[in-house]
Amino acid sequence: MIRPRRLRKNIAIRDMVRETQLDSADFIYPIFIEEGENIKKEISSMPGIYRYSLDRIDEELQEVAELGIPSLMLFGIPKQKDAEGSSSWQDEGIVQQGIKHIKQAQPSLYLIADVCFCEYTDHGHCGVMVNGDVDNDLTLTNLEKQSISLANAGADMLAPSGMMDGMIASMRDALDLNGHSTLPIMSYAVKYASSFYGPFRDAADSAPAFGDRHTYQMDPANRMEALREADLDVEEGADILMVKPALSYLDIIRDLKERYSLPLATYNVSGEYAMLKAAAAKGWIDGEKMMMEQLTSMKRAGADLILTYHAKEAAKLLLRKSGS
Ligand code: PBG
Numbered sequence: 218m219i220r221p222r223r224l225r226k227n228i229a230i231r232d233m234v235r236e237t238q239l240d241s242a243d244f245i246y247p248i249f250i251e252e253g254e255n256i257k258k259e260i261s262s263m264p265g266i267y268r269y270s271l272d273r274i275d276e277e278l279q280e281v282a283e284l285g286i287p288s289l290m291l292f293g294i295p296k297q298k299d300a301e302g303s304s305s306w307q308d309e310g311i312v313q314q315g316i317k318h319i320k321q322a323q324p325s326l327y328l329i330a331d332v333c334f335c336e337y338t339d340h341g342h343c344g345v346m347v348n349g350d351v352d353n354d355l356t357l358t359n360l361e362k363q364s365i366s367l368a369n370a371g372a373d374m375l376a377p378s379g380m381m382d383g384m385i386a387s388m389r390d391a392l393d394l395n396g397h398s399t400l401p402i403m404s405y406a407v408k409y410a411s412s413f414y415g416p417f418r419d420a421a422d423s424a425p426a427f428g429d430r431h432t433y434q435m436d437p438a439n440r441m442e443a444l445r446e447a448d449l450d451v452e453e454g455a456d457i458l459m460v461k462p463a464l465s466y467l468d469i470i471r472d473l474k475e476r477y478s479l480p481l482a483t484y485n486v487s488g489e490y491a492m493l494k495a496a497a498a499k500g501w502i503d504g505e506k507m508m509m510e511q512l513t514s515m516k517r518a519g520a521d522l523i524l525t526y527h528a529k530e531a532a533k534l535l536l537r538k539s540g541s
Pocket of ligand 1: 331332333334335336378379413414415416417418423485486487488
């Protein structure tokens with residue numbers, strides 16, 4: 218008789234035949250930097266995740282580096298917002314300052330800057346509004362300015378999340394023409410219009426003041442369109458593709474993994490984190506086990522890199538497991 222259970226008999230053999238291994242080197246930890254002083258404010262729907270001003274951030278940076286998490290995704294919360302989000306491309310903007318600060322405080326950390334406008338616009342949409350909708354091509358012009366400014370500040374990688382058509386091509390051109398031809402772009406290539414972003418919008422003060430993001434982010438029902446979006450970004454020169462959110466879109470992660478040879482990232486978003494934390498706080502689930510199971514499922518589906526608010530906790534568990 219064929220008995221698959223033979224290879225599940227004890228922990229040694231289970232470890233030996235395990236197909237998917239999580240590794241802290243694959244984690245990217247999102248971090249919220251707020252303009253101002255003396256800020257360390259927990260986000261109510263994301264326990265354990267804080268907004269920091271730069272004068273209070275060093276301890277967090279040190280912890281991330283010591284845990285072996287190689288990279289941060291930076292989000293900024295500016296003091297000033299306006300219709301176009303112009304504080305996002307100021308050389309003294311909050312993320313620009315943040316990059317310079319972190320490069321001094323923890324030079325080993327690889328800094329990926331989110332490139333978008335929703336945290337910087339007074340209406341909370343991801344670009345320039347014309348007649349009640351985000352104007353694609355006007356937004357591209359601003360995206361170029363923001364990209365050059367973040368690159369000049371010393372970002373190691375840029376990650377545009379606004380789902381504008383042609384965003385990768387226009388950023389690539391702008392970077393190449395301004396001395397940044399070696400700077401990679403990780404595209405939020407397949408980003409769905411998802412209700413799982415709710416807690417992030419509290420975290421980053423970026424909820425749209427009116428309407429929604431359905432004219433630029435993708436319909437959660439669509440799969441073929443995800444391939445078309447990714448095809449375009451590959452053609453336009455993206456270096457890494459991302460699928461976002463992660464858990465309800467594991468099929469899309471698998472589709473992209475099979476179709477492209479580029480590294481693939483997925484974003485385990487705020488709502489996914491909040492659900493797990495809420496259920497764990499009630500004692501309804503085992504939060505640590507469920508976290509590791511979810512992260513493993515993302516990797517098994519095909520994600521090479523995982524952006525996750527769980528990065529520190531998961532890295533701690535992995536260190537404990539390896540006995541170091
Ligand atoms: C847009 C952006 C969003 C997230 C990352 N980048 C929010 C949105 O599109 O509304 C969401 C991340 C999360 O939910 O954790 N700059």
